[in-house]
Amino acid sequence: MKVIAINGSPRKDGNTSQALKVMADELKKHGIDVETIQIGHLNIHGCTGCGYCSSSKKNRCVFKDDIVNETAEKMRESDGFILASPTYYAGIAGNMKCFLDRAFLTSSNYFRFKVATSISVVRRAGGVDVVHQLNNYLNLAETILPPSQYWTSAYGMDKGEVMKDSEGVQTLRKNARAMAWLLEVVNFGKEKFPLPADEGHIMTNFIK
Structure with a gap:
């Protein structure tokens, strides 16, 4: 089985990446392959609501010059996926939002009953809002969300600090274990x- 992990942070090997590694390491213990794709540093078009994807072959997005169609296809073929974002003004990072709007508009019908979860990384506050926002995509796509002991947020500012959040790391690990199950x-x-x-x-x- 395979899980696709989407890293919405623009920072290579930052706290979001390390939080995802906690999840990936736990999933790998259960024989599940994990591919992490970092999209937060890329130029990604926002959705224009043009409707092209609803009639195009295999529901592809009209924009072909970024990573969305390719990554959405990997998510369609996977057994499950993880959405991860840093917290910007109590919200999803901008490039991640652009990616999610288009990936889920084109592919939600392909995601039904896949196992999926979300995690946020935050300095102090707003991380729960990000988890809720990410879960809106998962719920509307009819995915199955694994539980954990707390909201799946981990705390840290400087690179590596997230690993000092013992409860946050445990929460992510338990979420990954439930996902594997x-x-x-x-x-x-x-x-x-x-x-x-x-x-x-x-x-x-x-409105009529």
């Missing part, structure tokens, strides 16, 4: 129980 359960269950039937999304607009 859910991946096994879902993989085993597919052999006996088909996924729930889907139906067309009814869209109700409130």
Whole structure:
């Protein structure tokens, strides 16, 4: 089985990267391969709401000159994924938001019942807001979220400080362990129980 980890930080080997490594190390103990893709330092177009992806072949985004289509395809093919972002003004980092808007608009239908989770890294406050924002994507894509003992945030400012947050590291480790268990359960269950039937999304607009 394979998990794709999306690193929304622009800093190479920073606290977000180290928090993801905690998750990856735990998943690897359970025989799960993890590929980490850092997107926070890249130039990524924001979604323009053009609707191209709804009619294009394999629901590709109209922008072909950045990493979104390629990475979304890897997420589609994976058994699960992790979304990780630093905290900017109690919100998701800008490039990560651009990536998520487009990846999930094009691919949410491919993500149904995959196991997915989110983590944030924060200096002091706002990390819970980031986890909630990331989870909005996961919930609306009908993914399965593994639990942990607390919100999946880890604290640190300077590079490496996140590893001094013992409770945060433990929370991430337990989340990864639960993710590994859910991946096994879902993989085993597919052999006996088909996924729930889907139906067309009814869209109700409130302004006529």
